[in-house]
Amino acid sequence: MRTVRLNFDRCWRRSLLPALLLLLAAFGQALPAVGAGPKLDFRLRSRVETGPASGRYQVVEQAEAWEPAETAIIVCDMWDLHHCFNAVRRAEEMAPRMDQVLKIARDQGVQIIHAPSSCMDAYKDHPARRRALETPRSKTLPAEIGKWCYQIPAEEKGTYPIDQSNGGEDDDPAEHAAWAAKLTAMGRNPKAPWKSQTELLTIVPETDLISDSGEEIWSILEQRGIKNVVLMGVHLNMCVLGRPFGLRQMAKNGRHVVLMRDMTDTMYDPHSAPRVSHFAGTDLMVEHVEKFVCPTVTSDQLLGGAPARFQGDKRPHVVFVIAEDEYKTETTLPVFASSQLGRDYHVSYVLGNAKERNDLPGLGILTVADAAVVSVRRRVLPDAQVAALRAFVSSGKPVIGIRTASHAFAASGNKVAPAGHTSWEAFDAEVLGGSYHGHHKAGENVKVEPSPTEPPHPILQGVDATKLVGHGSLYKVSPLAKTATPLLIGTIPGQPSEPIAWVNAPATGGQVFYTSLGHVDDFADSQFNRLLRNAIDWACGRGGPSVASVDRKVEVSSPEK
Template identity: 55%
Template sequence: MYQPQLVSCLLALVFTMPCVAGDLEMTLRYQQETSPDSGRYHRLTRQESWKPSETAIIVCDVWDLHHCQNAVLRVQEFAPRLDHVLSKAREQGVTIIHAPSGCMEHYAQHPARRRAQLIAPAPTLPEEITKWCYQIPSEEKGVYPVDQSDGGEDDEPEQHVNWAEELMNRGLNPKAPWSKQTDLLTIDAEKDYISDKGDEVWNILSAKGIDNVILTGVHTNMCVLGRPFGLRQLAKNGKNVVLMRDMTDTMYNPEAWPFVSHFTGTDLIISHIEKFVAPTVTSDQLIGGKPFVFKGDVRPHVVIAMAEAEYETNRTLPEFANAYLGKDFRVSYCFANDTNRDNIPGFDTALEDADVLVLSVRRRALPLKQMEALRKYIVAGKPVIGIRTACHAFSLHGKEPPEGTETWEAFDPEVFGGNYHGHYPSKIASHIDVVTDSSSHPILQGISRDRYTQYGSLYKTSPIANSASLLLTGAVEGQPQEPVAWTFDRADRGKSFFTSLGHKTDFDKPMFQRLLLNGIYWAAGEPIPQEFDLEKPVEPRKKW
């Protein structure tokens, strides 16, 4: 018999039941040394499935105000996205812990604060869980990547003075003006927790059986890493902790070592974390779409792939990029597999959002997935820069590639418009000259017209494609000139720049440094600076 009251009750029960979500499918990015003590790292990913009931998100120090106005502005920019992340995670059954340090007085009567205080103590607490953690043993192998000893303020001087004055006019301490978490983030009074204490947070995780923890908030290089509930403490005490790398920010001043942009400073800290502390994830893994990017972060993404054993470019190229590209570019490094020559781990993933590809590879086959990613990148008409052995990067002299791999024998003519067919003996120096008719080309901007002596072997590359634009030539005594640097408009409408320079001695020469810098800016479609400070001393690295 139809009973309307019973049906109404059942429907009400259905619509008020909590949503039962599936597992969280997470892609964790981490870095692994190519071989012990190499100092080079593969950037890799792995997939994990997490139960929402066994997962927490900790929101670290996303305060309403800060002594650095730019820090406030960046928080205001990413906080709405973070609120969306928290809302979605909460719906799926993830525990949300708000941790605005030093602001517990403001929340003394808040149900989420009382809930945290009433959690039963864990049977055991990790040693020093109530203290800041400034380093864990795994970090001793690395070098801290930025100088934050000035506090990391990146306001302009006048801006900072005006901001301090505004805070004082509000009756606030300009050195510590925060009093609560930003109102741009929702605190669910029925479900969430509020705490800034390491033992309380640990009690919450213990009581709810939580092993998976996502850290978000600010600032990555300070509070997110070091707080009693931060990445270091949770990592060293066995939690499966990750940083949500697009829902964070750093306190880094570009006027301090290593003299890179603020956003590159953040990248360097994230890289340090991935190597020595914990993996990272991105917000889109919970809410879809694409990872968050600050509107001011317009850096083109340069991917540098290194897989050759003759010229030490796995050393010289990162040193070059670290010294000169950090202000205007986001840079990713892909190194050869030290135990399998026909593999460049992480290459396919790096190419997904690359804007410029720099190749220093010699006679390698690639796994099918990596070769597919390379072809897709090139067919899309994106720029390619090759140095030295890149003209025979994916050629095995016609030999059959190992099973599961693929070569690209015609890579040189198809991508560079080149014609590599050997080289002169390495003991014979060659003389490099600027092609007079091309001297106004952007890539030759700031390049001396004086003859340049190359001590690496001169490549035999003549004749190059008719559609190539020759920039530099070289010759050994008694032999015809050979093309040394040129640009090429590819059939896919992309552009390439190739130079047979790139011997390890070339990287010490301002002429080659300027040539490669110009080529990268040109390929990225960025204005080439009139001057580069190629002689700027690099401050010795310290553990800040």
């Protein structure tokens, strides 16, 4: 017996043990430990209130590196069919790129969860569905995790941005009727025709999971040690926010959740308030999420390139850069943009840091902007922010300057720029084409008349200059650069006339417009609103007379309320 045991021990040491060690080593290489492989690098975008109860929000981005094994993507309600035909079109356009995102994430070890609500019967025998059902139910389920969530406490601070009370369908009525008839002929319920997830998205049986249950999905996250969740799919203002596995429930219950904002859509009808385009309605919902629910990311952060954009979304992206303490443009310009630009432009804002004067957080958004509207007064910015401004201008993209933009980035008096900061004293001369050197005493309204240019400039189409009045002090800006063309002239008693609106052709190229108008009371003048809207149209190459309403006034109020 002893001889047999000795022989076995020798065999174990000489052959079986080395083989087992090799097997374990190979297994260890195939399944790397958490932290051993590359991370998921995301830039999370949020909107933070500039001050207590200010109602104004600045964009803030934060870089994070996530462990793939601690991350899940939930695909919400990407159904095969929908009662809104335009919703079907947009989902089909979005799905191929979404599938690329899922593949890249899956290959890196991210858990993919497909959540086509009310479609579980189609997957009752699918391995991905069975695996979800076999997950042990968590013993620490949050209260009401199995229910819809219509609001979380943070949202009480703001106003819901769109009216979706009519269901949000944006179909042409005749086309919608024809689509409903087609669904009926297919044997589908035209009000709820979905039966499965779209086949444009791949479900991998060996790794993916299928569930539409808040309790199941929460249990999956707990059982697999998942800390980070990405939500994508449709529709943001309904299912993506409200489902038991949606953004609100995840955020309310402490899960680190983000929305992939270019892989979503809304149910919003532009005929409903605030009567902006469908895509602008989605923008407003994304902003609402970033303010009150969770941060957002974009698909290019996994795929490279640029964020996705619907083919039908032809809107130029205009960024309003606002940081001045004199004329309340942090309030008047957002209200102007909402009333005048909402159907035709994608609008974003960069606001000054309330705690640090010489800081414009979020200025990096200029890299994806088509035009910039500048209303800044004497901010000497960090070197990187000045570099971003110079790069934008050098690219030849349009710049529209409002009032204090003539001394936007100039130091006050003889002050020296702080360490790590740079002034751009020549912004006025190099970009706007002016030579600001002070202003006349306030108190006298500025009489306005058109400059004798032939033919009349497109910016002045529909503007009755005889009804336009400047309510702020008259700026001293003469002489203009040789590349500048004056459009409007302002006069006060006993003083030389001064240009108060002009266009410029800077050396960097691009369309440039500037006006020294922009006092808070100017925005109550429909002629000024038309002038500014025309200038943005012209600068962005839209051409033709503006479609802005000459009868519409901008009332000063909080941009959020």
